[in-house]
Amino acid sequence: RKEVEQDPGPFNVPEGATVAFNCTYSNSASQSFFWYRQDCRKEPKLLMSVYSSGNEDGRFTAQLNRASQYISLLIRDSKLSDSATYLCVVNRAGGYNKLIFGAGTRLAVHP
Amino acid sequence: EPEVTQTPSHQVTQMGQEVILRCVPISNHLYFYWYRQILGQKVEFLVSFYNNEISEKSEIFDDQFSVERPDGSNFTLKIRSTKLEDSAMYFCASGAGLQETQYFGPGTRLLVL
Secondary structure, eight states, X not given: OOSEEEOOOOEEEETTOOEEEEEEESOTTOOEEXXXXXXXXXXXXXXXXXXXXXXXXXXXXXXXXXXXXXXXXXXXXXXXXXXXXXXXXXXXXXXXXXXXXXXXXXXXXXX | OOOOEEEOSXXXXXXXXXXEEEEEOOTTOOEEEEEEEOTTSOEEEEEEEETTEEEEEOTTOOTTXXXXXXXXXXXXXXXXXXXXXXXXXXXXXXXXXXXXXXXXXXXXXXXXX
């Protein structure tokens, strides 16, 4: 079983749509959780950290369910500039901050 | 805003040659990392470095790989004898502390012919 699993997509949505991405992780001892965004041939950039209480940053909302080992990202009012690959990332417990990446979910927002 | 920088942006080399990839982490950061991403695949951890020594490495990081922080600002990844399968994008990252956010550099695209 992969450590971090995501639906690869692509998700093709019109501008203004709401889209949700899901991710599951296998190591129950994982401590920190993130969504990164990666544009084509560029570096991963932190979008937001994910907390058990859920957190929101503008149009983006992230949720963590530790019992189900499930992480989600909701994007409201999608913009063309949201088109990218969204990476679910987990920090391995007990290590020196080794990040485990999912393969990513591709989002394409069209006019 | 401070950022991680990497040089070169692209490197083409012949199989069996040595390459050195260079990174300048964010200046007050203490934890340094190398990751790689083979085209079309996920980002994979290679090695973490703290207090002038390797703190963790993956199975990918075999004897052909080494890291160094030669002068207190640069952080390098050396591949001694490159193989075709080393062709990938190599990302350097740095973080201020354990469990702190990691910031990634723009990457070096390595092509081994």
